[in-house]
Amino acid sequence: MFRKTLLMLVLAFTAIGGAATAADLSLSVDIPQVQVAEYHRPYVAVWIEGADQSIAANLAVWYQVRGDHTKWLPDLRQWWRRGGRDLKVPVDGLTGATRPVGQHLLKFDAAQAPLASLKPGQYTVVVEAVREVGGREAVRIPFEWPIKAAKRDSASGSKELGAVALSLNP
Amino acid sequence: MKNSFVKLAALLVIVAPATSEAARAWLLPSQTIVARSGGWITVDAAMADDLFSFNQGAMQIDALAVTGPDGQPVAPQNPAKGKTRSSFDLELRQAGTYRISVADNTVMARWEEDGKPKRWRGTPAEMATGIPANAAKLEVEQTQRRVETFVSVGTPTDVKPAAGTGLELNPVQHPNDLYARETAKFRFLLDGKPAPDLEVEIIAGGTRYRDSPEEKVFKTNKDGEIAVTWPAAGMYWLEVSIQDEKASVPGVKKRRASYSGTFEVLTQ
Numbered sequence A: 001m002f003r004k005t006l007l008m009l010v011l012a013f014t015a016i017g018g019a020a021t022a023a024d025l026s027l028s029v030d031i032p033q034v035q036v037a038e039y040h041r042p043y044v045a046v047w048i049e050g051a052d053q054s055i056a057a058n059l060a061v062w063y064q065v066r067g068d069h070t071k072w073l074p075d076l077r078q079w080w081r082r083g084g085r086d087l088k089v090p091v092d093g094l095t096g097a098t099r100p101v102g103q104h105l106l107k108f109d110a111a112q113a114p115l116a117s118l119k120p121g122q123y124t125v126v127v128e129a130v131r132e133v134g135g136r137e138a139v140r141i142p143f144e145w146p147i148k149a150a151k152r153d154s155a156s157g158s159k160e161l162g163a164v165a166l167s168l169n170p
Numbered sequence B: 001m002k003n004s005f006v007k008l009a010a011l012l013v014i015v016a017p018a019t020s021e022a023a024r025a026w027l028l029p030s031q032t033i034v035a036r037s038g039g040w041i042t043v044d045a046a047m048a049d050d051l052f053s054f055n056q057g058a059m060q061i062d063a064l065a066v067t068g069p070d071g072q073p074v075a076p077q078n079p080a081k082g083k084t085r086s087s088f089d090l091e092l093r094q095a096g097t098y099r100i101s102v103a104d105n106t107v108m109a110r111w112e113e114d115g116k117p118k119r120w121r122g123t124p125a126e127m128a129t130g131i132p133a134n135a136a137k138l139e140v141e142q143t144q145r146r147v148e149t150f151v152s153v154g155t156p157t158d159v160k161p162a163a164g165t166g167l168e169l170n171p172v173q174h175p176n177d178l179y180a181r182e183t184a185k186f187r188f189l190l191d192g193k194p195a196p197d198l199e200v201e202i203i204a205g206g207t208r209y210r211d212s213p214e215e216k217v218f219k220t221n222k223d224g225e226i227a228v229t230w231p232a233a234g235m236y237w238l239e240v241s242i243q244d245e246k247a248s249v250p251g252v253k254k255r256r257a258s259y260s261g262t263f264e265v266l267t268q
Helices: A002-016 A070-075 A077-082 B002-015 B124-130
Strands: A024-031 A043-049 A055-062 A102-109 A121-130 A136-145 A151-156 A163-169 B025-029 B039-047 B064-067 B077-081 B086-092 B096-113 B116-122 B136-153 B167-171 B183-190 B199-204 B216-219 B225-229 B234-244 B254-265
Touching: A024 A043, A024 A121, A043 A070, A043 A077, A055 A077, A055 A102, A070 A077, A077 A121, A121 A163, A136 A151, A136 A163, B025 B096, B025 B136, B025 B254, B039 B136, B086 B096, B086 B136, B096 B124, B116 B124, B136 B167, B167 B234, B167 B254, B183 B234, B216 B225
Parallel strands: B136 B254
Antiparallel strands: A024 A102, A024 A163, A043 A055, A043 A121, A121 A136, A151 A163, B025 B039, B039 B086, B064 B096, B077 B086, B096 B116, B096 B136, B167 B183, B183 B225, B199 B216, B199 B234, B234 B254
16 A cells, blocks of 8 residues: 555656746645445545635636536535635636546646735645545645745545645746 | 323422423424535424434424525425424525524413313413413413524525524524534524523434433523534534513513524534
C-alpha cells in the first residue's frame, strides 16, 4: 500500500511538476479503485480554504451532471457548509461530470481567476469526496500564498481518496 | 381486579397535579438540509418518550404551521394521522429556512360536579361554553406549547421569533448549521423577552440503544442563552418549560409554557 502510494506520488509530481512559464498551483487527485459490488463514481469538491475555514476559491466540483442530481451535493458536507450551498451550479470552468478511477490533474495560473484574487496568507487545499452507498473523506494540504519558492506536498486519503499532491511553482 | 384498577385510575386523576406529565412531543424531518434546487421532505409527528421511536402515540397536527423563508405559509401535503405517529409531506422549492411548528394555546380546567371530578380542555375562546359558570373547586391553567423543527434549502436564512407569546427559540447559531464538536448558542424568549434561569434539557436520539438517556441540562444565562457543544452528529431533542402565574387568558392565573425542538447535528 505504501509503495503504491509512493509510486502514485512520484507519478503525480512528474505529471504536475513540468516546466512552467507562469507561476501556478497544480494538484493531482487520485480517485482510488474500491472493491465493492455497487460502485458509483464519487462526487468531489476541491477548494482553497482560508484561515477562517471559509472558501477562498473553488477549484473543482464534480457531480453527476446528467439528470437533476444536484440533490446530493449537500453530501459533500464540508464543502456544502463552507459555501457550496451559496453556489448556483453549473458554473463554467468549475463544475463538471464525475471522474473515473485514476489520477486527475488540475492546474491553475497564479495570475488568473480564481487564484489572482487570493490575498497573501495561510491557506489549505481541501479535497472532499463522497460516494453513493460508500463513504466520505476529506484530505487537506496547507500552503502559503503567494508562491515564493517551489513547493511540493502531499497527503493521502484512506478509502475514498488516494494520493493528493500539491505543487506550487513560482 | 378491573374494578380496583378503575378506582385507582380515578384516584390518580384526582391527585395528579394540574400539569400531568405527557410523553415527549417531537417532529422528525426526513432531512434538514436540502440542495438549492429544493425538493420534498416528510415530517413525522409523535408523542413518545423514546427518541425518536414511534412507540407511544401520534401527535395531533391540527395546529401545524409551516412558514417559508419569505414568511408565507407553506401548505403541508398528504397529512395523515396514524396510531403511533402523524405525518405530512412538504414541497420546499424556495431557498432559505422553513419553520415547521405545532404551537397551541389551550386552557385546562378541573372542577367538581355533584362530588365528581370533571375535566375540560379547549381553546381560550371555548372556555365560556366548556366550563360551567358555577363550577365548584374550579382550577384552570393556560398551556402554551410549541414544538418545532427547521429545514433549510440551500443557504439558511435568519430564524426570527414568530409569536411573541409563550416560550420561543431565537437561535444565535442557525439551527441548520450545527456540527459535531462545535459550540452553538441558543437564546430562549418568554413572551418575546430573553428568559434567564431556565433549565434546558437536551437528549440525543437513539435512546433505545443506550442504557442511560444521557440527558444534559443547560441553564440559560441573563441573556436567555445556552451554549451547547455537540458531542457527536445525530438528531437531538431539546425541551424547556416554565410554570408561572402570567396567563394571558382573562380569568386564568396559572400558566405553563413549553418549547421543544428537534435539531440535526452534522458530521465534521
